[in-house]
Amino acid sequence: MTGPVWVPTIDDTKVREGAYAAVFPMGLGVLLVRVGGDLFAIANKCAHMGCPLEGGKLEGHVLTCPCHDWRFDVRTGALLDAPELAVATFPLKVEDGKIHVRVGEE
Amino acid sequence: MIDEVFVYALSTCPWCRKTKQWFDDSRIEYEAVDVDKLSGDEQDAAADKAYELSGGRRFPVVVINGEVVVGYNPDKFLQHLRSWGGGGG
Amino acid sequence: MSNEPRKESLRYLFERVVTPLGYKFTPDAELVDELLEAEVKLEQDLGAPYCPCQGRSGVREEDMKIVCPCIPFHRAHFDAMKRCWCGLFVHLDVTDPDSLPQFPPDED
Ligand code: SF4
Ligand code: FES
Numbered sequence: 001m002t003g004p005v006w007v008p009t010i011d012d013t014k015v016r017e018g019a020y021a022a023v024f025p026m027g028l029g030v031l032l033v034r035v036g037g038d039l040f041a042i043a044n045k046c047a048h049m050g051c052p053l054e055g056g057k058l059e060g061h062v063l064t065c066p067c068h069d070w071r072f073d074v075r076t077g078a079l080l081d082a083p084e085l086a087v088a089t090f091p092l093k094v095e096d097g098k099i100h101v102r103v104g105e106e
Numbered sequence: 107m108i109d110e111v112f113v114y115a116l117s118t119c120p121w122c123r124k125t126k127q128w129f130d131d132s133r134i135e136y137e138a139v140d141v142d143k144l145s146g147d148e149q150d151a152a153a154d155k156a157y158e159l160s161g162g163r164r165f166p167v168v169v170i171n172g173e174v175v176v177g178y179n180p181d182k183f184l185q186h187l188r189s190w191g192g193g194g195g
Numbered sequence: 196m197s198n199e200p201r202k203e204s205l206r207y208l209f210e211r212v213v214t215p216l217g218y219k220f221t222p223d224a225e226l227v228d229e230l231l232e233a234e235v236k237l238e239q240d241l242g243a244p245y246c247p248c249q250g251r252s253g254v255r256e257e258d259m260k261i262v263c264p265c266i267p268f269h270r271a272h273f274d275a276m277k278r279c280w281c282g283l284f285v286h287l288d289v290t291d292p293d294s295l296p297q298f299p300p301d302e303d
Pocket of ligand 2: 046047048049050051065066067068069070
């Protein structure tokens, strides 16, 4: 019935450079991250034991899970120490000043 | 006692238990310590010793006649046991 | 209080982590049960399912590398043994885990 859909979230200006904001398109936990002017959307759920990544430290493109320090590249979602393990990433676009995230099964 | 054996172990580690069992079954006397069951300074001292001997944090650390074996490895235990024709060289 | 529910959830969580890395739970069911039981207790006491077979140092950066499954941080060594240090996980093709000895990373 439902394919992926674009869901509007927060204003583009709400995500500061070098920071992230948690949003919940269709109830899904997503982090919007801005690094070097670029925006990325990744699942707010660690690939290790499922902790929210929100609260973790962002350094460059690397987000560190607050629970046990697993480090993820926000561009790809990949775990730095074993890229086979990754958190989900989502396509996004900015329209009318709002960040839209595409969620749902392909 | 012709063989001197000391086992650094963790109480949570099945291979530490199996190591002690192996020495029991082989009727070889040994001393052992569960590092995680010690407290305070004693624990730190035993842990540091085990880390220094093994060059890591893996248990068990088995010292047989001065030779260090890291892990449950009966072939290597035998190599260093004088009562089994091992040790020295 | 039974630890079974938490053991089951660790089983579920860890399966998802180790499969993409080419590992599975060892076929030695008794060993799996003993290790998961130990990890649940460590988690209750210390806040994380630390490795039952490796010692903590108190330095966060080091200790986080021995929270289960620690395979990403010791991969070359574990791949050489075809098992993790505790033997909780083995390579996908392993059917006889007892044939795999423990040896430290600088030996083979
Ligand atoms: S050695 Fe095995 S059981 Fe121990 S933490 Fe690593 S993956 Fe888990
Ligand atoms: S849950 Fe994220 S590192 Fe463990």
